[in-house]
Amino acid sequence: MKKLATVILIAVLILVSLPAGIGKVSAETIGDLNKEINELEQEKSKLDQEKNQLEGTKKETESKLGENEEQQGSVKQEINTIDDELSNTQSKISTKENEITETNTEIEELNNKINELSDRIEELKEEIEILQERIIKRDALLKERLRAIQQSGGEMKYMGVILGANSFGDFISRTSAVNTIMDQDKDIMEAQAADKKALEGSKKEVEANKEEVETKKVAVEDKKKSLESQKQDLVALKSQLDKQLAEKETLMASLEEEHGELEEHKMSVEEEQQLISAEQKAKEKAIAMAASKKGELEQLAKEEEARKAEAARKAEEARKAEEANKSKSSSTPSSSSSSTPSSSTKSNSSPAPSSSSGSGIFIMPAAGSISSHYGMRHHPIHNYNKLHAGTDFATPTGTTLVAAADGVVSTAGWVSGYGNTIMISHYINGKSYTTLSAHLSSISVSVGQAVSQGQAIGKTGNSGDSTGPHLHFEVHPGGYKNPANPMNYLK
Template sequence: MKKVLYGLLTAGLLSTMIATPLAVSAESVGDVEKEIEAIQEEKKEIEEKQSGIESNKKDTEKKINENLNQQTSVETEINSIDKKLKDTNDKITTKENEIETTNQEIKKLEQEINTLKNEINELIEKIEKRDLLLKDRLRSIQQSGGEMNYMEVIFGAKSFGDFISRSISVSTIMGQDKEIMDQQKEDKKALEANKKEVENKKAEVEDKKVALEAQKEELVALKGQLDDQLAEKESLMAQLEEEHAELEEIALSYEEEQEILQAEAAAKQKALQLAQDKKSELEQLAREEAERQKQEQEQKQKEQEAANNNSGSNRSNVSNGSNGSNDSKKDTVSTQPSQGNSGGIFSRPSSGSISSHFGMRFHPIFNYNRLHAGTDFAVGTGTPLVAPADGVVFRAGWVGGFGNTIMITHNINGKTYTTVSAHLSQINVSVGQAVSEGQVIGATGNTGDSTGPHLHFEVHVGGYGNPVNPVPYLK
């Protein structure tokens, strides 16, 4: 969030953070009036910027709501896919159980088939034996002349009892032959039926297994599709959650920027009041100077009239003329600021040697190369912090990764600057307060994104968002 916040603040305040003068350096009322007009224009720009930020904030809040609605929709879809996955997994389990049952049926059928095969083998053996018996019977009948031999046997009886006995014997033999023939016929039918039953059962179970395997493959394929859909939705949900977090950070950054702009607007109002006070002071001085010059002129006129009236006395006239030409020196007011040594305009905000310079560096916390937009001074916690120049405080409090921070706006030699002192342990000033160069305004520390006690000091030309190397600007 710190990186996003810093970027937004830098971009958002690049053209709006215009410094505010504490001591107006104008040399005339006209200059101060121009300064007042400039401050009023800057206030107007701030108001427009605030309006733009409010609009952006509303857009961001709208995007947040849309994001949340989309998250709800995706979550519903994920729940639906989860339900379908559960149902599919249950169906896969059911199919696997059915396949296992079918496999058991196949095993059982194989046992039945083996039993039937044994029965078939027994039937085949019986049929073969009957075939041999029938062949022998047919051969015997053929050799004895067929059915007429039975008649000869019957009518060859020597007595009625012998006739009855022979008839019963013939009938028994013929019945046995018929029974053998019928049994042979039934066994052959059973043999064919058993063979067909075994083949049908085997084909039926194998078809059932193939169908179950196909159904399982379809369910596994469906599960794969659902897994892909779920992964896609979960990835989308992760993106939406990340986007939501970024939007929340942006919204917070807009709030932070609004606070800074409100603070700046208050500082502008303070500067406007100071400029108006300076204008009143200059107007008063101008009136006093005009009155003094008027009185001086009236005095000269009186002296001249007295000289003309005493023209008889040359020495007196000379003396009076000499006195008349001895004008009092004119009082002047200069608001031109003193120049710093070697071009420096800011006092060192704190003691201590420089431990890290302005420029690109590998950040010790975020672990990537980024701009170090200031200069670090190696000082312990609690070291006094002083205002580097006259100015007005427009930010005094916690600012993201800066921790406790004081931002001051300055007007020096007609140019605007903003100074930033960060990671403080103590803040002794408040927003809108006018400070003087060298005034103790706080104490150094180790707050925010900091790896140890130090002072992080920045200089921005033309307002916050335009960082430059502070070292050339130090006295």
């Protein structure tokens, strides 16, 4: 009996003294891991769908970019055509302006010539007046001479003078005097005729010149009017072309702005695809870790079952041995009680983890006071209202950054706007979360790395679109692109 009691006691002690790790193994624990793996697989599948949707969005954006670039090319060609027309029109305007300047010079010269001819006409008027006086005097003299000749008998009187000479010398003298008188009369007549002819010629010449210049001036003025009309047409054309150019340049600016926005959207989509791919890899790592843990637990469960089976077998052998001993023994069994353990044996299961002592599930990622809360705000750099998807903590550059909870790093590098960024995928109490820490000065973890809560992962800083050293911290329940107020999740 003593031997049987000893065997039973050993079997019970084996059951009681199983390792603590094995005591935690249960169908419920393995079931939790199965549930976690299934949920992670579902989230990974959801990420695949989001990635495919983003690929469609990317292709649509690329198509719009292509259309925008074609339109830009067309508008640029139109702008070049208008520029050529403007250049040609401006050249024509300059030519017309030069022609108008030359015409103005010509008109000015003609005006000067007309003024000179007018002055010459005035001078001729004075000369004509003098000639007229001279002609009047000669006319009077000639009339007087003719009257005298008529009264004295004309040439007969001259003959009487000549024939009345007293001597040959007197005859010569008288003849010479008569010739002189006759020559003077002849000169007076010729001068009178010449003066009259010159006067008439000068008047005709000056008046003809003046008329010619005035006619030419009218023609030049008509030419000037035509040139000014042509210039006005060209100026109107230039104004129209300037308006067209302004419209095309405005359209071009709008297209360039739209192109920039599409490029930015495309980059945002590509970046989001990269982040989703990184999160997928993190999910895969988490699934692999959960599967590995599940395998370990299953192995521990098998070992536990084997130990239980072995203990049961030994207990059964001890029971059978006791019954055999009873059948062989003829004496009454001892009334001494066996040293079996009481039913108050300690449970091997560890107590369930207590709920967070704080208001959330994440610890503070870095020491610092809040400098900007989650919510809509006026962006200090881009100058428009938008969602501030996280909480900013005022931290000097170089402040240690820690993992807010256990997880797998999905992103560790530069993200536009955020600068140096770390994103971690977490699976806590059956739910997925992604935390994001941005504007870091350094990163000390890599993509795919498993991290523990409180583990140093980098240092805060001022990289990316930042106005000063701080930590930008985001929490995304269910995975990235679902921002929520981090203060609702921090302890």
